[in-house]
Amino acid sequence: MADSLDGSGRCDLSLTVNGTPQTVRAYPMQRLLDVLRHELQLTGAKEGCGEGECGSCSVLFNGALVNSCLIPALQAEGGSITTIEGLAEGPQLNALQKAFLECGGAQCGICTPGMILSASHLLDKNPTPTLDDIREGLAGNLCRCTGYMQIFEAVARAANEGVARPRTPA
Amino acid sequence: MRFDPSDYELIAPGNLQAVVSLLAEEPRQWLPIAGGTDVMVQFVAGKLASRKLVSIWNLPELRDIEVLPTEIRIGAGCTYTELREHIVIAREFPLLASAARWTGGIANQNRGTLGGNIVNASPAADSLPALLAYEAELVLVSIRGERRVPYLDFHTGYKTMQLQGDELVRSICLRRNFAGHLQYTRKVGARNAQAISKVCIAALGRLRGGTIEGGTIEDVRIALGSVAPIPIRLKEVERLLRGKLIGPELVAQTRQMVAAAIQPIDDIRSTAKYRSAVASNLVAEFLEQLRDNGNAA
């Protein structure tokens, strides 16, 4: 539980981020997006729209894909967050990241962290998605550069890898 | 940034009893926030008037889906994802499962709750026509205990409802009566995903006998969203349809009645004339399907 120590309204919140326990000092209504970016310097999650439409702030919260721009910090307490920074295994890219590179799934790259997390979430739930499944799974992530075609290819390729399925910590 | 987190208070008592006690002790002071997909959008836009919020996210008492022989009880804190993935909802309440599927994207479905959709009471809310068609009953809870309210009576006007200042929606009950009905639902938005509806329809129908030529209409319920300040059931239209054989004349009559029964508006997303025309078309399409397919397989 959070305790307000200094009366300023900020409180200490404990969460696990990319497998590492963290304690941050934040206002209960601070957005999880801002906690990640400013308190933890994890700038992979981006603000594109501020209203949960573009998905560039997507992270995994207890394994579920969420828009971090819409989550108050207090509600993230005790939770386990995975950001884009938590996907690669050290210098080794995971299957999705490799596929995005090979297939041209990233152009300007601003939607890419959210898009890859979204795809990761999709493949966790559905390891053999159809094209329609992929379209639906990614419909909450807007990309202005690619027209989505090469993103679909990347996700399909990563799905085919099968063995090298993205690891998503619970 | 148009918002300042330091201007707001958010607490999370962690159980239903504590929340309803708080709502009783300080009436109309605390805004409940569940998944936040509506409240947080207002907050970020600098438009959230309520400065004190109480989190009802993940309250165990609101997360259950209870399957009983004659009804299911869906906790108001269940997310759209949970609705989609629940086998009984998917099988017996496809109007609701579909509405959950086309609310926002996956990320919003993982956080948005059925209770939130009801209480936010947007005229364009995706799940509400389904609840009207199924004639849901709401269980409302407060420090005084629980009471049941037919959902048909719940919304009294634009953003006004039969919810006391210290009450929460606890669960949504749906009677398991519709296995034999044709279930038809469509959402019309500006795009295929992540769209606020311009018109949406949730309808149920059953023909008598279900012969090859089609029987007369035995039961019909038609609910529409985005065509009035609240989601509505077209009771007059249903009265006209009951007991009739579906044919071109009846469909034409129905179209006229639909247009008369709704009050769509011009707004930033669409026009009244368009909404009216589409609403009529969707009802006509429903009747076509009812005539052609009879009842559910």
Next chain:
Amino acid sequence: MTEHVVGTSVPRKEGRDKVTGAARYIDDITLPGMLYGATVRSQIPRGTIKTISFDPKFDWNEFVVVTAEHIPGKNCIALILDDQPCLADGKVNHPEEPILLLAHPDPHLLQKAVDAVAIEYDPLPPLFSIEDSDRCSQVIWGTDNLFKTFLIEKGSVEDAWAKADYIVEGEYTTGAQEQLYIENNGVIASFNADQGLTVWGSLQCPYYVHKALMALCNLPADKVRVVQVETGGAFGGKEEYPSMIAGHASLLAMKSGRPVKIVYDRLEDMTATTKRHPSRTRHRTAVSRTGQILGGEIDFTIDGGAYATLSSVVLSRGTIHAGGPYFWPSVRIRGKAVATNTPPHGAFRGFGAPQSLFAMERHMDRIAQVVGISPAEVRRRNFLKPGQTTTTEQTIREEIDLGKLLDRALELSNYSAKKAQFARENPAGWIKRGMGIAAVLHGAGFTGSGERYLASVVGVEACANGSIRILVSSTEFGQGTNTVLCQIAAEALDLPYENVRIAQPDTDQVPNSGPTVASRTVMVVGNLVRSAAFGLKQTLFASGLLGSLHSPEEFRAAAQRHVATHGALRSFARYEAPEGVFWDDQKYRGEAYATFAWAVYVAEVAVDLSTYTATVEDFVALQEVGRVLNPVLAQGQIAGGVAQGIGFALYERVVWQNGRMQNGQMTNYIMPTSADLPPIRVFFEEMGNIHGAYGAKGIGELPMDGPAPAILNAVENALGTPFDSIPLLPEEIFEAVSKESPAELLATGGE
């Protein structure tokens, strides 16, 4: 000649950072002591400022406040006409016009502070449309609201009227379109008296910003430094606009002595920054019995918003492209850019051509109907052939066969069979389907003498450790600049792609290779990279340190040795206009572009008459682009451009009220999601290009031109009802269809 790097799909040079979240965009960067800046903007479209008052409940001493009077240099955003103020000085001419600036350490306080500045105005009557501006009921700019006009005349249009068997008229309009890069505009500015001003930002053209800041801040060239950081999409929306936001941050930084970051949120970005110019095109065409264009008049008008900014150049390109890929024996094209009291419109991929080509390609279908031939045939009979001249009398010198391109596109899209099938199936059911064609051209590089004027310079450097670095001001914002330029250098130097890097575009470090616009980067800048790289190689050969058949290790050793012995090793190349290329700026006649790319696009569209919604179900994008230097990147560029074109046609409407955008949020400004787009099937023809690096032509903007008219042609095929205005929304289809009886809703016949 077999190339080893060019023509292959090497991975994106900065791709790894992008897929790991390591790429740092401007809002990911914080400097010590940094303040946040915000802009107080006009709430009215036109008027004079009466009073500005600061609510006393704020401690304004905590804030840095900048108004027009604090501007050290000239209060304008230097671009072409220099008519746009950086901060309004007594007068405002559009909603959201910047009036004053605030900065504070706490970004959450800024909006409250902005709200606490009360401004009183004396409003003046505003103009909001091309028609209003034409009428001149108010003069809001210059003497006649006209930013610019162009006139192109070829042959005798009067003869054409005399010979015409048909005269076909049409009016076609396009609305504003928001670039909608997913990363909003943002900059950080820092100033100290010794080093001067440094600005980091999300931008396309560091030297444009550099020029603007010199004038605004009254600083010499060597006291202004502009650095582009990773940029999350631009599409033209960060071509000229960044000079404004950079100017704002710079003024705050200079006044406060602290770094200042300004990053817009989506609402501010959408309502205050540039959009694609709305347009109106009127065609009147003399046509022969067999469907041949004899001549005609084209009136092309664009709405420039409140200030001139880039409207003259957008107008130029739109006017030159207005005749499409067709032979006009005679034509009179009038181009006009007019002023309205809306935020100035600006660069967006295509830059005038999508507007005028939309009209041309809708008009071709109209001509086909009047004459009684098919849309494919009318195009076939009018396509430019090698040896013929364009509307500006530029001779087509390359062996392009547009008829063959059309054939291939029709085959790839199964056009004829589908059209016939739809004609059979459409009468029954709610869904009507149709096929539509669009044929376009797109000139690559700056118009006419533009490239000569730019005089771009490129450097290739061998570093002390023997690695290679490209020095250009050309920026990466997703389209592949870094990757393709490195490919070109690697090819020229016989090195692996991995051994070549590209320097961050920093005006302190790189020469001015021109703006990253006009589809010029691969073609023009790439060619200079190639030259500079050859020059470097020659230097090493001449030094005796390297033989002509060398391994990468030998190259590295030679370069290291050379640098150690002689110091910095840099080879520069400067643009030189090709011989025999002539352009008359007065008559707007001659070689408008070094080369054109050509395309034929085919759209398959389904219109659901229960909801009046048009959806693209299949899309074939076939283009001739000289040489594809990186297939994966090129396909991605075309697919992305087609997606924006589909948005332009069917989804993206700006809702205006009193000159202000009302739907400035992603909820209500609708771009396609992954659930909305058809398979976009991309195909290339490659005929080479003597003016482009390794035969490449520019391709970035080409895909924007064809989709909208192809789609509207398909809708007309499906419904039998013409639509001549985009975006075409279901509400408009409903209006048109509800006026007709159901029996008329049949597809037009097949070929």
